[in-house]
Amino acid sequence: MSVKERDPLTGHQTTGHEWNGITELNTRVPRAIWWFIGITHLWALVMWILLPTWPLVTSYTKGILGLDQRELVAGEIEAGERYREHWVVRFEGESLDGIRQDETLMEVVSGAAPAIWGDNCAVCHGVSGAGGPGFPNLVDDAWLWGGSDEAVLESIRVGINSAHPETQFSQMLAFGETDILTREQIRTVVAYVQSLSGLADPPPQMREEGAMLFADNCASCHGEDATGVNDLGAPNLTDDAWIYGGDTETLFVTIHDGRMGWMPGWEGRLTQAERKMLAVYLLDVLPEEGG
Amino acid sequence: MIGALTVGQRQAGLVILILGAVVGLAMAAAGAGEAFGAHGLIILAFCAALSFAVLARLDDPEPPAERRRAYYDDPIKVGIVLSMIWAVIGMFFGLWVAYLLAWPDLTLDAPWASFGRLRPAHTTAVIFGFGGSALIATSFHVMQRTSRARLAGEFSPWFVLIGYQLFVILAVTGYLMGINQSKEYAEAEWYADLWLVVVWVTYFVLYMRTLARRNEPHIYVANWYYMAFILIVAVLHIFNNIAVPVSFGGSQSYILWSGVQDAMMQWWYGHNAVAFFLTAGFLGMLYYYLPKRAERPIYSYRLSILSFWGIVFFYVWAGSHHLHYTALPHWVQTLGMTFSVMLLVPSWATAANALLTLNGAWHKVRDDATLRFMMVAAIFYGLTTFEGSFLAIRGVNALSHYTDWTVAHVHAGALGWNAILIFGAVYAAVPVIWRRERMWSNRLVEWHFWLAVMGTVIYVFAMWNSGILQGLMWRTYTDAGTLQYSFIDSVSAMIPYYVARAVGGTAFLIGTGIGVFNIWMTIRQAPEAHLALDRPTSPAGEADDRSVPAE
Numbered sequence: 057m058s059v060k061e062r063d064p065l066t067g068h069q070t071t072g073h074e075w076n077g078i079t080e081l082n083t084r085v086p087r088a089i090w091w092f093i094g095i096t097h098l099w100a101l102v103m104w105i106l107l108p109t110w111p112l113v114t115s116y117t118k119g120i121l122g123l124d125q126r127e128l129v130a131g132e133i134e135a136g137e138r139y140r141e142h143w144v145v146r147f148e149g150e151s152l153d154g155i156r157q158d159e160t161l162m163e164v165v166s167g168a169a170p171a172i173w174g175d176n177c178a179v180c181h182g183v184s185g186a187g188g189p190g191f192p193n194l195v196d197d198a199w200l201w202g203g204s205d206e207a208v209l210e211s212i213r214v215g216i217n218s219a220h221p222e223t224q225f226s227q228m229l230a231f232g233e234t235d236i237l238t239r240e241q242i243r244t245v246v247a248y249v250q251s252l253s254g255l256a257d258p259p260p261q262m263r264e265e266g267a268m269l270f271a272d273n274c275a276s277c278h279g280e281d282a283t284g285v286n287d288l289g290a291p292n293l294t295d296d297a298w299i300y301g302g303d304t305e306t307l308f309v310t311i312h313d314g315r316m317g318w319m320p321g322w323e324g325r326l327t328q329a330e331r332k333m334l335a336v337y338l339l340d341v342l343p344e345e346g347g
Numbered sequence: 348m349i350g351a352l353t354v355g356q357r358q359a360g361l362v363i364l365i366l367g368a369v370v371g372l373a374m375a376a377a378g379a380g381e382a383f384g385a386h387g388l389i390i391l392a393f394c395a396a397l398s399f400a401v402l403a404r405l406d407d408p409e410p411p412a413e414r415r416r417a418y419y420d421d422p423i424k425v426g427i428v429l430s431m432i433w434a435v436i437g438m439f440f441g442l443w444v445a446y447l448l449a450w451p452d453l454t455l456d457a458p459w460a461s462f463g464r465l466r467p468a469h470t471t472a473v474i475f476g477f478g479g480s481a482l483i484a485t486s487f488h489v490m491q492r493t494s495r496a497r498l499a500g501e502f503s504p505w506f507v508l509i510g511y512q513l514f515v516i517l518a519v520t521g522y523l524m525g526i527n528q529s530k531e532y533a534e535a536e537w538y539a540d541l542w543l544v545v546v547w548v549t550y551f552v553l554y555m556r557t558l559a560r561r562n563e564p565h566i567y568v569a570n571w572y573y574m575a576f577i578l579i580v581a582v583l584h585i586f587n588n589i590a591v592p593v594s595f596g597g598s599q600s601y602i603l604w605s606g607v608q609d610a611m612m613q614w615w616y617g618h619n620a621v622a623f624f625l626t627a628g629f630l631g632m633l634y635y636y637l638p639k640r641a642e643r644p645i646y647s648y649r650l651s652i653l654s655f656w657g658i659v660f661f662y663v664w665a666g667s668h669h670l671h672y673t674a675l676p677h678w679v680q681t682l683g684m685t686f687s688v689m690l691l692v693p694s695w696a697t698a699a700n701a702l703l704t705l706n707g708a709w710h711k712v713r714d715d716a717t718l719r720f721m722m723v724a725a726i727f728y729g730l731t732t733f734e735g736s737f738l739a740i741r742g743v744n745a746l747s748h749y750t751d752w753t754v755a756h757v758h759a760g761a762l763g764w765n766a767i768l769i770f771g772a773v774y775a776a777v778p779v780i781w782r783r784e785r786m787w788s789n790r791l792v793e794w795h796f797w798l799a800v801m802g803t804v805i806y807v808f809a810m811w812n813s814g815i816l817q818g819l820m821w822r823t824y825t826d827a828g829t830l831q832y833s834f835i836d837s838v839s840a841m842i843p844y845y846v847a848r849a850v851g852g853t854a855f856l857i858g859t860g861i862g863v864f865n866i867w868m869t870i871r872q873a874p875e876a877h878l879a880l881d882r883p884t885s886p887a888g889e890a891d892d893r894s895v896p897a898e
Contacts, residue, residue, distance in 0.1 A: 063644055065707040071648045075567040076492040078638045083647035086699075092692045100685035108678040109685070116678040125677045140828040167825040174833020183835060 147329035152205040169337035185342045195343045198297035202286040208335045213323045220321030226289030232312030245269050246307045252282050252294045348421045349404040356502045361401050367394035377596030382524035417882045418491045420780050422504040426484025431863050433476030438856045440469035445852045449845035459523045467522040467534045476515045481769045482628040486573045489635040494561030495883050503553045510546035526598045530613050532620050533587050537600040540588040551577045568651045569634035575659050576628035587616035607674045614669035622662035625765055636772040637721045646703035650696050657693025661686050668739035687739030694732035701725040716796040720771030727763025752814025755807050762803040784876040787868035795858040802855030806848050813844030
């Protein structure tokens with residue numbers, strides 16, 4: 057059945073077909089649509105002429121602007137480097153103290169370092185630098201590998217137990233796993249170590265036994281007085297700073313299973329200027345912000 | 348419903364179900380103790396449950412031959428119900444993910460409840476469970492009515508609908524267990540993919556056979572779109588999933604494509620899943636239910652032709668705009684960008700055709716929330732396609748890509764266009780299919796409408812804000828030429844928007860719950876109607892033998 061009817065509302069004819077009560081008008085395509093087609097296709101044509109677009113057999117049309125995304129990126133990176141060059145050079149030439157005394161360089165630090173810290177360090181050490189279980193607090197006075205300018209810079213550069221060839225290496229033995237100490241002995245050492253920072257008050261006999269075990273097994277790294285040895289990355293056990301925790305259970309696990317923390321070396325990823333910026337930020341700016 | 352099948356069809360069904368159960372058992376044995384084995388058990392349980400249902404009815408009497416003079420609506424009923432069930436499941440997962448992003452502890456410290464697993468469960472349950480079931484159900488409805496022909500076959504519609512459910516169940520449960528081939532919107536592993544090919548080819552054949560028997564000289568526009576949807580989705584699915592399993596006793600497989608070719612194949616698929624699953628199929632829905640409900644002729648047949656061919660031609664070029672500024676060669680990016688912009692014209696022409704069809708029926712839009720659902724869907728379609736073309740421009744993409752702006756864009760489409768259109772179509776179809784005078788409560792349809800629109804608007808505005816803010820924070824430099832913000836700064840800045848998004852999603856899901864309740868009550872309690880002519884007849888309106896398939 058093909059009866060063309062006229063729609064009283066629009067005055068247009070139907071196509072004469074009907075599907076389950078649905079009809080269609082034969083309205084012509086609005087002029088605006090043709091304009092719209094013209095404009096978008098013209099724009100596309102211009103883009104095709106200007107930019108690399110159409111594949112050929114072994115190559116593609118390059119476009120008269122001769123743009124290539126890889127070259128563009130390389131150019132922008134270079135331009136960024138040129139833009140930063142004036143202060144990068146000064147950071148490279150200055151010691152941390154020199155940077156501290158230079159107001160304009162310190163302005164760069166306070167502008168740039170928080171984002172570098174946030175993208176590279178905060179994921180482990182926290183935005184405030186206060187660390188968390190397994191990740192040292194960097195805004196207190198306790199340092200594993202030393203808190204001097206040189207020591208901090210070196211830790212950032214080569215990391216700890218990292219893939220860097222000059223990395224700082226440190227490992228706490230698994231005294232229980234390797235049967236060096238019995239579980240009973242570990243408990244004794246735990247009590248002794250806790251007593252050093254006032255966390256526990258074991259009976260004299262246990263303290264004495266613990267001190268002996270400590271002298272035989274722990275003192276070689278942590279020192280006779282248990283205040284730690286920065287050259288070995290062995291922490292001070294007499295203060296109240298703990299990486300993994302100072303409670304009995306955690307200390308038992310630490311001594312029984314051993315520990316071997318890991319920090320990447322940043323030499324390949326961050327420039328020298330950025331590493332210096334981070335060191336100043338860590339040593340001077342973060343602690344002032346309340347840590 | 349099983350009783351409406353012939354005894355032979357019931358027996359055939361039983362054979363297939365038992366075969367499926369055997370395959371499930373074999374998978375369970377081969378993958379015992381692994382997720383693959385759990386999938387075997389799921390297949391086994393799925394087939395066993397259905398087998399028992401068929402067995403219980405196996406000896407029922409043969410259905411009357413007279414049924415062949417009516418449309419075959421049973422699979423449509425089941426399809427609509429399944430679609431609504433998936434809507435609730437999928438949106439619940441979505442809501443969970445939304446709250447999880449605002450309150451990260453909601454991950455429950457359980458692997459299955461981590462963002463990486465919940466998120467594909469959400470997208471798959473809503474797109475393929477909710478959207479796909481609705482597409483299958485409405486396509487069965489639309490093709491019968493606009494062809495004046497009963498579905499070609501009584502068994503294959505069930506095979507398609509139920510088989511498709513198995514695919515979605517395997518996909519969603521797989522993601523929660525950690526089975527995922529890491530292709531967005533195509534995360535299901537090889538065995539689920541192979542199964543979907545079987546189902547989908549059956550769907551296509553069923554569709555073509557029904558069309559071939561139509562009692563109309565011309566094929567209605569809605570059927571062009573449904574046909575494009577079924578055909579192209581088959582092609583996309585197959586090419587994006589050509590993978591070699593590591594073993595037939597495990598879920599792991601490796602895709603044939605590698606490197607940037609794999610990325611290109613994935614986004615050719617990904618973008619055209621949007622184009623043909625979420626656009627072409629849904630345009631088929633729009634082209635039937637909107638004019639039907641408005642009782643107005645389609646504004647322009649010529650515009651329909653222009654936009655149909657525009658959409659199917661331009662969309663397939665546009666996928667590479669998902670890979671701007673990547674290892675994909677520059678020239679492919681330019682192609683994707685320019686075709687995406689040219690695509691805007693047929694998209695808008697379609698939206699305009701739908702909205703202009705409402706001329707003369709705006710009073711109905713005002714009074715009838717069902718029609719208003721469809722009108723709003725057409726508007727969101729127009730907005731989203733404009734946004735899509737805009738975001739495909741490289742310079743704009745540099746700001747928007749990898750930000751929540753993409754999430755805003757997707758949900759303007761998925762909520763505003765797809766879900767809202769489904770609700771309109773379902774509210775229009777349910778009374779017809781179940782032979783009811785109307786929906787149980789029109790007030791609840793109104794409530795659902797406003798909750799859905801409000802939820803969508805809150806969601807989309809929240810994500811626009813957060814996306815643009817992210818994009819700007821990531822590219823803000825200090826005077827010294829270094830980045831102003833760290834990534835974690837931009838994460839912290841998102842919190843208010845993530846809370847707002849969760850609120851919008853909550854409103855949307857509450858609306859869906861109201862809709863499900865209303866549909867349920869309509870089926871149970873709404874007054875019955877007798878639609879005398881809602882059966883295959885010749886164009887003259889008389890019963891015609893041509894519409895009655897031969898035995």
